[in-house]
Amino acid sequence: MTAPTDSEIYDKICELLKPYNPKNHPIEPSSGIMSDLEVDSVAVFDVIMEIEDHYDVSIPMEMVSDIKTVGELVTAVKGLTA
Amino acid sequence: MTKLFDKYAPLQTRVDMMMKMGSDALGVEFDDIISATRGRIGNRDILLAGTNNYLGLTFDEDCRTAAKTAVDDHGTGTTGSRIANGTYSEHVDLEKALAEHFGMPSCVVFTTGYQTNLAAISGLAGDKDVIFMDADAHACIIDGSRLTNASTIRFRHNNPEDLDKRLRRRGEIEGGNALVVIEGLYSMFGDVAPIDEFVDVTHRHGGYLFVDEAHSYGTFGPTGCGLAEAQGVLDKIDFISGTFSKSLASVGGFCASKHPEFEITRKVMRPYMFTASATPANICAARVAVDKIKAGGHLRDNLKDRGEQLHAGLKALEFDLCAEPSPIIAVRRPNEGLAAMEWNWLMDNGVYVNLAVPPGTPQSSSLLRISLSAAHTEADVQVIIDAFAKMKASQGEIMSNMMSKLQAAE
Ligand SMILES: Cc1ncc(COP(=O)(O)O)c(C=O)c1O
Secondary structure, three states: OOOOOOOHHHHHOOOOHHHHHOOOOOOOOOOOOOOOOOOOOOHHHHHHHHHHHOOOOOOOOHHHOOOOOOOHHHHHHHHHHO | OOOOOOOHHHHHHEEEEEEEEEEEEEEEOOEEEEEOOOOEEEEEEEEOOOOOOOOOOOOHHHHHHHHHHHHHHHHHOOOOOOOOOOOOOHHHHHHHHHHHHHHOEEEEEEOOOOHHHHHHHHHOOOOEEEEEEEEOOOOHHHHHHHHOOOOEEOOOOHHHHHHHHHHHOOOOOOOEEEOOOOOOOOOOOOOOOOHHHHHHHHHHHEEEEEEEEOOOOOOOOOOOOHHHHHHHHHHHEEEEEEEEEOOOOOEEEEEEEEOHHHHHHHHHOOOOOEEEOOOOHHHHHHHHHHHHHHHOOOHHHHHHHHHHHHHHHHHOOOOEOOOOOOEEEEEEEOHHHHHHHHHHHHHHHHHHHHHEOOOOOOHHEEEEEOOOOOOOOOOHHHHHHHHHHHHHHHHHHHHHHHHHHHHHHH
């Protein structure tokens, strides 16, 4: 499998975030996952599990605490799938 | 310029909204607690159905006498930590009694259950170890992992196959071990872990299994040891933690291990070393409660019957229940606002349950959470069912009340 591109990862993350964004806040790379999209601190980790399963990677919790925006999450996943 | 508390503005808005619905569900003040099942606010008697007082031992005659005698004999506080002047023969005696109950060589008692998990998890997981925790793990398990430099991976709730997959995905842990952390009975939904299956998966990968039996010690198993005992795998569990604040009817916590080497962690666990030990009254009440638990088959039988009674009653009313019958019965509500209104309505009608909201709940759910006690009678549980029935019948009124309160707030 070839490594996914930034935009592929971004599209996938937007899709996975959808059920956790009931107020349908617009998603942009700069959106704060908790601050703008209002995903609660536990649900964030549920999204992470979905991403881990989709890309078959481990994203440990300590790494997640440094990720604030959708763009930062894309970068982290990119690093793990490269 | 931002001020110190500005970051709490969104939370403040949420709290303000809750307050519009009535009183603060997360800051209830009782004027009196009269028994294991009755409290009083003003001139209103309240049926307590959310206190985790599973065996009702807080008012047990022998537990009370033990606490009173301890105060008379040893004073009101210990004024020191376990590694300074805070270890009395009573602390050691309680550790021995719990170790014996579990059939394990080592047990350490702590000042609270919260601190127990902070201490034990941070004491066990070193820099090179990897913690695997259940997705619905209690806050103190999450916080315990945060006190370590160990990498932490979350697996799907109550799903041993998912743990298996994530252990495999993580691969060999160079220079370290896997520490798998689960609970027995989950505090919010009241669902039970398949501990036996977790034992298999964890040990197949060479890991260690840590089970928090905070809600299941005293309430499950032939001698009340908990769900590992009930599922026949007690001797295979590496670490069992628990609290005194539920079935043991006191304040404090414990961690027992089948590994005698666990004793060494007394010299490294910061939430053990740098806080005062539990008071003599707390320790002596818990010590008597251990014996009551061992001999408490009749209490567990009543607790089980009451759980089944309540579950059946609420199910007949078509409430959405989160799990099978257990001492914890959680009713899922459509949203936080309505759950808060209903919580207030139940209080006004003399029944105290817990309002549980995200992020303290799984699946961002809003719950009316009930915990039962062996001290509840069949008639008490009927009162709870009747209150929920009346609440359901008053749904229209509760809703319109909520709307007018929200409009008034704008
Ligand atoms: C699963 C679990 N572990 C630990 C604790 C903490 O216990 P304590 O009240 O003794 O701090 C609780 C209780 O709130 C709990 O639900």
